[in-house]
Amino acid sequence: MKLVKHIVCLLVLMMAWLPTVGAEANESQSINASEIVLEHIKDTYDWHVTEIGDRSIVINLPVIVKSSTGWHVFSTAEFAHEPDAKGYRMGPAQLAIATRGEHAGKVVELQGEKEVLPFDISITKTVAVMFINVVILLLCILLPARWYRRHKASDAAPGGFTGLVEMLVMYVEDNIIKPGVGEEGYEKYSPYLMTCFFFILVCNIMGVIPFPPGSGNVTGNIAITFFLAVCTFIVTQVSGTKHYWKDIFWPEVPLALKAFPIIPVIEFVGIFTKPFALMIRLFANMMAGHAIAVSLICIIFIVAAKAMAVMIGMSVLGIVMAVFMMLLECMVCFIQAMVFTMLSSIFIGLAREK
Amino acid sequence: MDLLMPSTGLLFWMTIVFLIALCILGKWGFPSISKMVKERKAFIDDSLRKAHEANEKLANIQKEGESILQEAREKQAAIMKEATETREAIVAKAQEKAKDEGARLINDAKAEIVTEKQQAIREIRAQVAELSVKIAERIVREKLSGDGKQMELIDKLLDEVTVDDKTSK
Numbered sequence: 296m297k298l299v300k301h302i303v304c305l306l307v308l309m310m311a312w313l314p315t316v317g318a319e320a321n322e323s324q325s326i327n328a329s330e331i332v333l334e335h336i337k338d339t340y341d342w343h344v345t346e347i348g349d350r351s352i353v354i355n356l357p358v359i360v361k362s363s364t365g366w367h368v369f370s371t372a373e374f375a376h377e378p379d380a381k382g383y384r385m386g387p388a389q390l391a392i393a394t395r396g397e398h399a400g401k402v403v404e405l406q407g408e409k410e411v412l413p414f415d416i417s418i419t420k421t422v423a424v425m426f427i428n429v430v431i432l433l434l435c436i437l438l439p440a441r442w443y444r445r446h447k448a449s450d451a452a453p454g455g456f457t458g459l460v461e462m463l464v465m466y467v468e469d470n471i472i473k474p475g476v477g478e479e480g481y482e483k484y485s486p487y488l489m490t491c492f493f494f495i496l497v498c499n500i501m502g503v504i505p506f507p508p509g510s511g512n513v514t515g516n517i518a519i520t521f522f523l524a525v526c527t528f529i530v531t532q533v534s535g536t537k538h539y540w541k542d543i544f545w546p547e548v549p550l551a552l553k554a555f556p557i558i559p560v561i562e563f564v565g566i567f568t569k570p571f572a573l574m575i576r577l578f579a580n581m582m583a584g585h586a587i588a589v590s591l592i593c594i595i596f597i598v599a600a601k602a603m604a605v606m607i608g609m610s611v612l613g614i615v616m617a618v619f620m621m622l623l624e625c626m627v628c629f630i631q632a633m634v635f636t637m638l639s640s641i642f643i644g645l646a647r648e649k
Numbered sequence: 650m651d652l653l654m655p656s657t658g659l660l661f662w663m664t665i666v667f668l669i670a671l672c673i674l675g676k677w678g679f680p681s682i683s684k685m686v687k688e689r690k691a692f693i694d695d696s697l698r699k700a701h702e703a704n705e706k707l708a709n710i711q712k713e714g715e716s717i718l719q720e721a722r723e724k725q726a727a728i729m730k731e732a733t734e735t736r737e738a739i740v741a742k743a744q745e746k747a748k749d750e751g752a753r754l755i756n757d758a759k760a761e762i763v764t765e766k767q768q769a770i771r772e773i774r775a776q777v778a779e780l781s782v783k784i785a786e787r788i789v790r791e792k793l794s795g796d797g798k799q800m801e802l803i804d805k806l807l808d809e810v811t812v813d814d815k816t817s818k
Contacts, residue, residue: 338656359658416658425663429670436678443681448688464682485683486675494670518655522663582652 328593335589336512336582337400338421340392341371344507354507356423362404362413364388424501424511425519431508432497435460467492467636475640477647484643487530491523492636499581499628503621514631515581517574524574527639532566535646569642573635580631584624591617778807 334343342354355372367388374386382395389405390413402417403410418426439457446453453461471492472485498513513519543562545553552558594613598606785803 337652338659414657416661418662419656419658421659422662425659425666429666432670433673433678436674436682440678440681443685446685448685448692452689461682461686464679465686468683486679487671489679490667490671490674493674494667516659517653518659519663521655522660522667526667 328590328597331593332586332589336515336585338419338516339400340374340402340417340419342420342423342507354423356418356420358386358390358402358417360390360402360404360413360415360417362388362390363406363411421511421513421516421519424508425498425513427508428498428501428511428513429494431501432493435497436493463493464489467633471633471637472640475637476644480647481640484530484534484640487526488636488640488643491526491639492632495523495577495632495635496628499632500625502581502585503624503628512582512585514577515583515585517578520574520578523577523635524570527573527642528567528570530639531570531642531646534643536649538649539646569638573638577631577635580627584620584627588617588620588624591620774811781807 340358341356344352344354346352353371355370357368358371359366359368361367367390369387374384374392376384378384378394383391383393383403383405385391386402390402391405393399393401393403393410396410398410398412401412402415404413405411435456439453439460442453442457452458467489468481468485472488473481476484476488495514498511498519501509502512502514504510543566544559546558546562548558591613595606595610598609782800782803785799
């Protein structure tokens, strides 16, 4: 067994070294990896699944915008496939998707030469994925919950999926929420914190799956984490006690420090940095995970045009690394959901301190 | 940079979807699960306590049973002892009674023997007297003429004999 491990390691190392051997053999074909990565991470109006030969498989999603000419609801199929000379993919009612410039990737309204951003609540890829994820989340929780409504406490404990959900729910409640928020009165906060946890967990796990209904980058989108952080911020401030506010604006520090109120300023800024850190942490972790996974797979295509030895060597390395990243991502899925919930409950707990 | 700008559309839908999910899960989802788990915990604790009590009770019952058994054994021993004593008493009594009876029988027999003996002696004496008279009659008939004088003589002799007997006794 040990020998097999050594051989595998050696082979992988040799394959990593192979590229240098045949590097000069071929001119690189232009595959813009950063574009692919960004396309995967960013929100798009249509859901580009894959390409088979020349045909690309796209799920068209509804565009909902309110421009100067009123509400418009239409499918993304109505946008032109190729951008015109100015870089616009034209659609109906002077609406177009910009591919260049300040609003690249957004639906803009063309008023003469000017680009105007309409009020845009389109069902984009991320929104669609989020809908799917929320439906999955509801099913994952409500189906087991139905079991509980139909059974008595004296019945045997459930097994299977219900048991798994129960284990997770009780783990989150007992080990994350209770120690964070505090033993008494944590019940009031547990629905919110638990919804956060399971929402993030489901979105993260679905993000690891590389094809629909997965593949979306929901928790790696700043709007989602921004919303969650704002929710935690509001809940924290609303449950703040007198003691909490006094600690911020009139902390018990030496008189000299009170004369020059640097502590209250720091504390006040701290109110906002805490949820801000929450937002950035989740966003950056999930986005980076997706970016690395896609980049590693991109290696295969970037080197595909090169010599055979290079291609095989780098492909194997890319796949090995991507598998490693995938496994790591599975762990990160849970850890990030746990960290977000834990920090949220600790912030709430700190605000409730008497 | 637009990676770091939250888009309005996504924010809008996220708000709606998340709040709906929160309401549904907060009402029908998580509370029913955690409530049930708490109830089950209470039920298990209760069952454990009850089992503990039952165990204690069982131990008590066992102890009680043992004590009853012990008592019964003691009682049994006491009864046995009493029975032995009674038996011995009865046997002793019976033996005594038998002894008494035996003694009484022997005494009776002795007394009867004495009376029988006296009667026999009396009868023998009478018979002896008669026989002696008859014998003497036959002997003396030849020699003595008169009956009166002869009988007188015999009586006188007999008395002497009996007196002799009594004094010799």
